[in-house]
Amino acid sequence: MELDNVMLARLLTTTTLAFHIIFATIGVGVPVMISIAEYIGIKRKDPHYLLLARRWTRGFVVTVAVGVVTGTCIGLQLSLLWPSFMKIAGQIISLPLFLETFAFFFEAIFLGIYLYTWDRFKKPLYHWLLSIPVIIGSSASAFFITTVNAFMNTPQGFQLENGVITAIDPIQAMFNPATPSKVLHVLTSAYLASALILGMIAAFQLLLGRTGEYYKKSLKLTMVCGFVFAFLTAVAGDISAKFLAKHQPEKLAAGEWHFETEKGADLLLYGILDENNEVKYAIRLPNMLSFLSFSDFNAEVKGLNEFPEDERPPVWIHYMFDIMVTIGIYTVVVPFLYLIFDKLKAFNPHSKWLLWSIVLGGPLSLIAIEVGWIFAEVGRQPWILRGYMKVAEGATTADNVGLMFLLFIALYIVLGVVCSIVLVKMFKNKPAEVELEYRFNK
Amino acid sequence: MEIQLVGITVLWLFLYGYLIVASIDFGAGFFAYYGKLTKQDHLINHLISRYLSPVWEVTNVFFVFFFVGLVGFFPDTAYYYGTALLIPGSVALVLLTIRGSFYAFSNYGSRENKLYLFLYGASGLLIPASLSTVLTISEGGFIEKRGDEIVFLADRLLTSPYSWSVVFLAIVSVLFISASFLTYYADRADDKPALEIVRKFALFWSSPTIIASLLVFIALHEHNVAHFEKMLNYWWMFGFSLICFLVASGLIYFRKRYGTAFIFVMLQFFFAFFGYGVSHLPYILDPYVTIYSAYTNETMGITLVVAFIAGLCLLIPSLILLMKLFLFDADYVKGKK
Ligand code: HDD
Ligand code: HEM
Ligand code: HEM
Numbered sequence: 001m002e003l004d005n006v007m008l009a010r011l012l013t014t015t016t017l018a019f020h021i022i023f024a025t026i027g028v029g030v031p032v033m034i035s036i037a038e039y040i041g042i043k044r045k046d047p048h049y050l051l052l053a054r055r056w057t058r059g060f061v062v063t064v065a066v067g068v069v070t071g072t073c074i075g076l077q078l079s080l081l082w083p084s085f086m087k088i089a090g091q092i093i094s095l096p097l098f099l100e101t102f103a104f105f106f107e108a109i110f111l112g113i114y115l116y117t118w119d120r121f122k123k124p125l126y127h128w129l130l131s132i133p134v135i136i137g138s139s140a141s142a143f144f145i146t147t148v149n150a151f152m153n154t155p156q157g158f159q160l161e162n163g164v165i166t167a168i169d170p171i172q173a174m175f176n177p178a179t180p181s182k183v184l185h186v187l188t189s190a191y192l193a194s195a196l197i198l199g200m201i202a203a204f205q206l207l208l209g210r211t212g213e214y215y216k217k218s219l220k221l222t223m224v225c226g227f228v229f230a231f232l233t234a235v236a237g238d239i240s241a242k243f244l245a246k247h248q249p250e251k252l253a254a255g256e257w258h259f260e261t262e263k264g265a266d267l268l269l270y271g272i273l274d275e276n277n278e279v280k281y282a283i284r285l286p287n288m289l290s291f292l293s294f295s296d297f298n299a300e301v302k303g304l305n306e307f308p309e310d311e312r313p314p315v316w317i318h319y320m321f322d323i324m325v326t327i328g329i330y331t332v333v334v335p336f337l338y339l340i341f342d343k344l345k346a347f348n349p350h351s352k353w354l355l356w357s358i359v360l361g362g363p364l365s366l367i368a369i370e371v372g373w374i375f376a377e378v379g380r381q382p383w384i385l386r387g388y389m390k391v392a393e394g395a396t397t398a399d400n401v402g403l404m405f406l407l408f409i410a411l412y413i414v415l416g417v418v419c420s421i422v423l424v425k426m427f428k429n430k431p432a433e434v435e436l437e438y439r440f441n442k
Numbered sequence: 443m444e445i446q447l448v449g450i451t452v453l454w455l456f457l458y459g460y461l462i463v464a465s466i467d468f469g470a471g472f473f474a475y476y477g478k479l480t481k482q483d484h485l486i487n488h489l490i491s492r493y494l495s496p497v498w499e500v501t502n503v504f505f506v507f508f509f510v511g512l513v514g515f516f517p518d519t520a521y522y523y524g525t526a527l528l529i530p531g532s533v534a535l536v537l538l539t540i541r542g543s544f545y546a547f548s549n550y551g552s553r554e555n556k557l558y559l560f561l562y563g564a565s566g567l568l569i570p571a572s573l574s575t576v577l578t579i580s581e582g583g584f585i586e587k588r589g590d591e592i593v594f595l596a597d598r599l600l601t602s603p604y605s606w607s608v609v610f611l612a613i614v615s616v617l618f619i620s621a622s623f624l625t626y627y628a629d630r631a632d633d634k635p636a637l638e639i640v641r642k643f644a645l646f647w648s649s650p651t652i653i654a655s656l657l658v659f660i661a662l663h664e665h666n667v668a669h670f671e672k673m674l675n676y677w678w679m680f681g682f683s684l685i686c687f688l689v690a691s692g693l694i695y696f697r698k699r700y701g702t703a704f705i706f707v708m709l710q711f712f713f714a715f716f717g718y719g720v721s722h723l724p725y726i727l728d729p730y731v732t733i734y735s736a737y738t739n740e741t742m743g744i745t746l747v748v749a750f751i752a753g754l755c756l757l758i759p760s761l762i763l764l765m766k767l768f769l770f771d772a773d774y775v776k777g778k779k
Contacts (some may be wrong), residue, residue, distance in 0.1 A: 065546030069539040075506055079513055080531050083524035087517045091738045094514030095745055101507045102753035108499040111759045113767055120767075133760075168741045338735055396525055397591065404532045411536050415543055422547045 002250075004393045008401040012408060014027040014377075016074045018370055019412045022069035025369055028142045028187065029194025030060045035131035037221060042124045046212045051222070054118065056198060061115060066419050073408070081401070085384050087396030088165065092117065092158045093151045095170040100144035107137025139187060146186045150178035153376075154247050155385050181243040182376075185236035189372065192229035192331060193365035198222045199335075200362030203355040216350075217285055218351040223358070227335035234328050238292065245293030248386070249302040251379035254313040255321040256289055267292060270322055273315060312379045320375035327368035334361055445743045446733040449515040450726075453508055460504035461715065462708055463621060467501050468566035469620020471541070472663070473643060475563025478556070486636045489628055498545055500764070502538075514746055520734035522727050526585045526594035534572040538571060541565040567613055574612035578605045580602045581666045582728030604661035611654035615711065618647040621691065622707045626700040641694060648691045654685070655714065666728065672721040679717030686710035 034053050042051030081084050090097075110133040121127050157173030159166050199222030205215045220298045244252040252258070257268050259277065267288035287297040294301075304312055334357045341347035341354065348354075380386060384394045470490045471666035513520045523531075540561055548558035579585060584599045585592060599605050611762045621643035628637040663670045673680070693699050724732040737743065 064499070065543050067543040068499055072502060072506055072542075073535050073539060076509060076531060076535055079509070079520040079524040080528050081524075083521045086513055086520040086524065089515035090513050090520060091742055094510075094517070094738065094742060097510050097747060098514045098746055099749055099753070101503065101510050102756065104506065104751075105500070105503045105753075105757055106760060108503050109757075109764050112499060113764060116581055165739070168739050170742055170745045396528060400529055403610065404528060407532060407536060411539060415539070418547060419543070 005397065005401055006395040008405055009395040010391065012401065012405045013077065013081055015245045015405070015408060015412065016070065016077055017373070019416070020067065020070040020074050021369060021373060022366055023070060024142070025190045025193050026060070026197065027067040028064045028138045028190040029192070030056060030063070030198070031134045031138055032130060032191055033194055033198055033222070033225060034060065035135055036129065036225065038128050038131060040221070042128055044213075046217075048217050049221075051214065051265040052218050055427070057115065057184060058426065060428070061111075062419060062422055063083045063254045064111065066415055068104075070412075070415075071104075081396050082384070082394045083396055084407070085389065088389060089151070089385060091126050091165055092155075092168055092170065093148055096144040096147045100141045103137050103141035103144060105137075107134055107141065110134045110137065142186055143183050146183045147174045147176075147179050149376075150182045151176050152384060153182075153380055153386055153395055155238055160388060177247045178243060181236070181240040185233065185240045185372075188229055188232040188236045189365075189369060192226060193362075193369055195222050195226040195229055196335075196358075196361040196365045198333060199226055200359045203358040206350055207352070207355050207359070211350075218352075219338075219358070223335045223342075226331065226361070227339060229236050229329040230328070230335060234332060237325070237328060241292050242294070245301065248379075250304060250307045250311065251313055251317075251376075252293065253302060253304040253307075254315050255317050255375060255377060257315060257318050258289060258301060259303045259305050261300060261306055263290065263298050263300045269317075269325075273318075311382065313379045317375045319377050320371040320378070323371045324368050324375060327364045331361060331368075334358060445739050445740075445747065446515075448747060449511075449722075449737075449743060450719075450723070450733050452747075453511050453515065454716070456504055456511065458712060458715050460501070460508060461711060463501045463504060464704065465570070465616040465619035466623045467498060467620075468570055468623065469616045469618075471562045472750065473544075473620065473624070473640070475559050475566075475641075475711045478559055482639055486624075486628075486639055489624065489631060489633060489636045489640075498542070500591035500761075502542060505538075510583065511746075511750075513739055516726060516731070516733065516736035517738055518731050519726050522585065522592060522731055523576070523579075527579070527591040529594075529596075530572060530575065534569065537565050537569050537572065541569060567616070570612040570616045571609045572606050575599065575618060578602070578608045578712050580722070580725070580727055581662070581669060582725070583665065584779070585727060585730070587730060602665065604658070604665040607654065607657040607661040611658050614647055614650040614654050618644065619707060619711065620652045621647055622700075622704050623692060625694060626704040629700040641697075645691070648687070648694075652687060669721060669728070676717045676721050679713045679720075683710050683717065724744065761767030 014102045034056050037049045037056065038053035040046065041051075041053060076298045110130055114127070114134055117127055117130065151173055154177045155173070156176045157169040157171070199219060202215050202218035202222060206219065241252065244255075257271075257273060267285040269283040269285065274280055290299040290301055291297050293299060304315070334354075338349050338354060338358065341349035341351075382390050382392070388438070474490050501532050515537035536561065544558050544561050548562065578599065579594075581604070584595050584602075586595060587593075621640055624640040625644050628640050659670070659673075662673070686706045686709040690703045690710060693706070722728075724734060726733060726736055738746075
C-alpha cells in the first residue's frame with residue numbers, strides 16, 4: 001500500500017465517516033425511541049417511561065453534539081479532500097446535500113425547543129408533539145445524505161459528452177436505482193442499533209443488581225422495538241442484495257466470492273480464500289445466492305470474472321458481508337428469545353446469559369453498521385462515481401494530507417474518550433431511583 | 443435579477459446570519475471565561491448559558507448551510523478553495539469541533555470544569571480569526587494557479603497587514619456584537635448586576651470596531667486597489683453603517699432601549715457586510731472564480747432556488763417559535779421557567 005495523496009485522502013475520509021456514522025446512527029434512531037417512551041408514559045401516566053424519555057434525551061444531546069461537529073467535518077472535508085469530485089458531482093447532486101441542511105436546521109430548532117420545555121406546557125401531549133419534527137428532521141437528513149451515496153453507486157440524471165455535463169435532472173439523480181434499498185436499510189438499521197444500544201444500557205444496569213421496575217420496563221421496551229427493527233433491517237438487507245444483483249453485480253459477486261457466471265449459484269458463508277483464489281472452509285448453501293438475488297433458485301448470477309480486471313472491487317469485502325449478516329441474525333434472535341422468555345413464564349427473561357447477550361447486542365449492532373458501510377463503499381471501488389470517475393481522479397492534489405490525517409485521528413480520539421467519560425459520569429452521578437424520587441415524588 | 447446574483451445574495455444573507463448568531467456565541471464564550479478569571483462568573487454565566495443552551499446547534503447549521511449552498515451553487519469554489527485551504531480549513535474544523543463538543547460536554551455533562559471553559563473561551567476568538575482569513579484570501583494574491591496546480595501562499599498571508607487587520611476586525615466585532623446582545627438580554631431578564639457588567643463590555647468594545655474598520659479600509663487600499671475603489675462607489679452603505687453604530691452606542695451609553703440598540707448593531711454590520719460583499723462582486727476568488735464562471739448549470743440553479751424558498755417556508759415559522767420561547771418570553775429569560 002503506497003501512502004500517496006489518494007490513499008491518504010481515502011484514509012481520512014474513512015476515519016471521519018466511520019467516526020461520524022456512530023453518532024449519526026444514534027442521532028437518527030434515538031429520537032424515535034425517546035418519542036415512543038414519552039408517548040407510552042403520557043398515555044399510561046407512568047412516570048417510569050417519562051423518566052426514561054428524559055434520561056435518554058440527556059445522553060442523546062451529548063451524542064448529537066458530537067454528530068453535529070463530526071458531520072460539519074465530513075461536510076467540509078468532502079470539498080477539501082475531493083475537490084475535483086465535488087466540482088463534477090456538485091453540479092448534479094447538490095440538491096439533496098442542500099436539502100439535508102434544511103433537515104438539520106429543522107431538527108436543530110425543535111431539538112432545542114424539546115430540551116427546554118419539559119414542564120412548560122399544560123398538556124404533556126404538546127411536549128410530545130415536539131418530538132415529531134425532531135424525528136422527521138433527523139430521518140430526513142439520513143434520507144437525503146443516503147441519496148447522495150446512492151448516486152455515487154448508480155449515477156444517473158445527466159449526460160457526459162466530451163467531458164461536459166449536460167441534460168441534468170436533479171430529481172432523477174436523487175431518485176436513482178440505489179436510493180430505495182439504501183434508504184430503507186440505512187434507516188431501519190439506525191433504528192435497530194439505537195434500540196439495542198439503549199437495551200444494552202438497561203440490561204447492564206440489571207446485571208449490576210439494580211432490579212427496579214424502571215430498568216425492566218426499559219429493557220422490555222427496547223427489546224420489543226429491537227425485534228421489530230431487526231426484522232425490518234433483515235428484510236431491507238435482502239432488498240439491498242436484490243438491488244445489487246440487478247444494478248451493481250460486481251459488488252455482490254466480490255462480496256460473495258462468486259467468480260464464474262452461473263445458474264443456480266451457491267451462497268458462501270465464511271471461509272477463506274487461498275492464494276489460487278480457491279475458497280476453503282466455507283459453508284455452501286446450494287442455489288441460495290440465486291434465490292437471494294432474484295427470488296429464483298435457478299436464476300443466473302453474474303460472476304466477477306465478467307468484469308475488466310481493473311474494475312473489480314477487492315474480494316476481502318466478503319468478510320464484511322459475513323460479519324454484517326451474522327450480526328443481523330443475532331439481532332433478530334436475541335430480542336426474540338427475550339420476548340419468548342418474557343411471555344412464557346417457565347423461563348427467566350433476566351437470566352445472566354441472556355442479559356449479557358443483550359449487552360453484547362449494542363456494540364455488535366454498531367459494528368454491523370461500520371462493516372456494512374465498508375462493504376458498501378469498498379465494494380464500489382475503484383469508482384468514486386461508478387462508471388464515470390475513479391477514486392484516483394477525485395482526490396486533492398494538495399500537500400500535507402498525511403499531517404491532517406494525524407491531526408484528525410488525534411481529534412477523534414480525544415472526542416471519543418471525553419464523550420464516553422461525560423456520558424458515564426452523567427448517569428453514575430444521578431441514578432434513576434434518585435431522580436424518580438425528586439421528579440415524581442415516587 | 444440574474445440567478446447567479448440571487449444565489450450569492452441568499453448565501454451572503456446566511457453568512458450574515460451566521461456572523462450575528464455565531465458572534466453572540468463566540469463572544470459569550472470569551473466573556474464566560476473572562477468572568478471566571480475575574481470572579482464575576484456568578485453574575486453573568488447563568489445568563490449566558492440560559493440563552494445559549496437552546497440555540498447553539500442552530501448556530502452551527504447556519505455555517506453548514508452556507509458552505510453546502512456555496513458548493514451547490516458554485517461548484518468551482520470547492521475546487522479552488524478546497525485544494526488551497528486544506529490546512530487552514532482543517533485547523534478551523536478542529537477548532538469548531540472542539541468548541542461545539544466541549545460546549546455540550548460542559549453544559550450537559552460535568553459543569554464547572556476549568557479546562558472546558560478555557561477551550562470554550564479561547565476557541566471563541568480563534569475561530570472568527572481563522573474563518574475571517576477566508577475573506578482575506580478571496581481578495582486574491584494568496585492563491586495562485588501555476589499550470590494545473592493550485593498553490594496557497596501561506597507565508598504571504600501571514601505577513602500581510604491586510605490579513606491581520608481583518609483578523610483584528612473580526613475579533614473586536616465578535617466581542618462588540620456579543621456584548622451588545624447580552625446587554626439586551628440582561629435587561630430583559632431584569633438582571634441588574636449582570637447588566638452592569640455586560641454593558642461595560644459593550645461600551646468598551648464599541649470604538650475598536652470602528653478603528654478596526656478604518657484599518658481594514660486602509661490596508662485594502664494597499665492590497666487590492668480595484669476593490670477599494672469599488673467600495674467607494676458604495677460609500678453610502680458604509681455611511682449608514684457608521685450612523686447605525688453611533689445610534690447603537692449612544693443608546694447603550696445613555697441606558698436607553700437596549701433592544702433597539704441591538705437592532706442598530708445588527709444594521710451596522712448588515713450595511714458594512716453587504717457593502718463589502720456587493721463591491722467584491724463578481725469575484726468569489728479574485729481573479730480566478732466569479733459568480734458567473736463558477737455557476738452550476740441552469741437546471742440546478744433554479745432547482746436550488748426553488749428548494750430554498752420551500753425550505754424557508756418551513757424554517758421561518760420554526761425559528762419564530764424558537765425565538766418566541768427563548769428570546770421574547772420574559773418569564774423564560776428571567777429564569778422562571
Ligand atoms: C445494524 C446494522 C445492519 C445489519 C444488522 C445488517 N445490515 Fe446490511 N448494511 C447496513 C447495516 C446493517 C448499513 C450500514 O446500513 C449499510 C451500509 C450501506 C448501506 O446502504 O447500508 C448496509 C449495506 C448492505 C448491503 C449493500 C447495499 C449497497 O451497497 O447498496 C447489503 C446487500 C446488505 N447490507 C445486506 C444485509 C443483509 C442480507 C443483512 C442480514 C440480516 C444485513 N444487511 C444486516
Ligand atoms: C452518504 C454519503 C456518503 C458519501 C457522499 C461518501 C463519500 C465517500 C467518498 C468521497 C469516499 C472516498 C472515495 C473512496 O475511497 O471510495 C468514500 C469512501 C469511504 N466511505 Fe463513503 N460516503 C458516504 C457514506 C459513508 C458512510 C456513512 C460511511 C460509514 C462508515 C462510509 C464509509 C466509507 C469508507 C469505509 C470508505 C473507504 C473506502 C476505501 O477506502 O476503499 N461512507 N466515501
Ligand atoms: C448515511 C450516513 C449518514 C447519516 C445517517 C447521517 C446522519 C446525520 C445525523 C443524524 C447528524 C446529526 C444532526 C443532528 O442531530 O442535528 C448528522 C450531522 C451532520 N452530517 Fe451526517 N450522516 C451521514 C453521513 C454524512 C455525510 C457523508 C456527510 C457529508 C456530506 C454528512 C454531513 C453532515 C453534516 C454537515 C452534519 C452537521 C449538521 C449540523 O450542523 O447540524 N453526513 N448526520
